[in-house]
Amino acid sequence: ADDHVYMEKTSDLNEYVLNETGRIFYGTEDQIAERSWNYGQFDAGVLEACLYILDRRGMPHSARGDPVMVSRVVSAMVNSLDDNGVLVGNWTGDYAQGTNPSAWAGSVDILRSYHGAGAPVRYGQCWVFAGVMTTVLRCLGLPTRTVTNYNSAHDTDVSLTTDIYFDENMRPLERLNTDSVWYWNFHVWNDCWMKRPDLPDGYDGWQVVDATPQETSSG
Secondary structure: OOOOOOOOHHHHHHHHHHHOOEEEEEEEOOOEEEEEEEOOOOOOOOOHHHHHHHHHHHHHHHHHHOHHHHHHHHHHHEEOOOOOOOOOEEEOOOOOOOOOHHHEOOOHHHHHHHHHHHEEEEEHHHHHHHHHHHHHHHHHHOOEEEEEEEEEEEEEOOOOOOOOOOOOOOEOOOOOOOEEEEEEEEEEEEEEOOOOOOOOOOOEEEEEEEOOOOOOOOO
């Protein structure tokens, strides 16, 4: 009960740590579809791959008991930007140099390939990043779920709002209007259950983590 990822209900542990399969939703708000995903967090070779991810990032062993730090490191390492992480993102429609993101049905082959070759696997999109993230965090003991959102607001200037700017003649200032809402698309990320001793009271519970590379972060 003193652990920072403690969940009181056995049913929650069964769903968010032990469950090896699940559904990931996609589509649009008016036409929601789903795909099965094999998380396979207990399959042979997956734990070794997960520990390899932490080693590859150079994460100190002394920090690996902190779920806040572990979830941040994993969210950075599941995509290949900056640190030769697990998956290369590709939204071009040209997947000739790898696997079409829609062809993946689980995380195990991706993680085994990454661990075996030591090179990023091609290719992923948001649901693939999220599926792999669920696998890695569940394997390491963090309760994790895969979350799909429709009509996603995309804030690009850290204002925490979606803003539209106009000049004095009410003409849009396009150079400033970089925020958007993805009305005709979906986005998939993860929630992790943990205590937050680094924050004021009231912030324990589900925490959002997103492994899909979208914007530069602090450079």
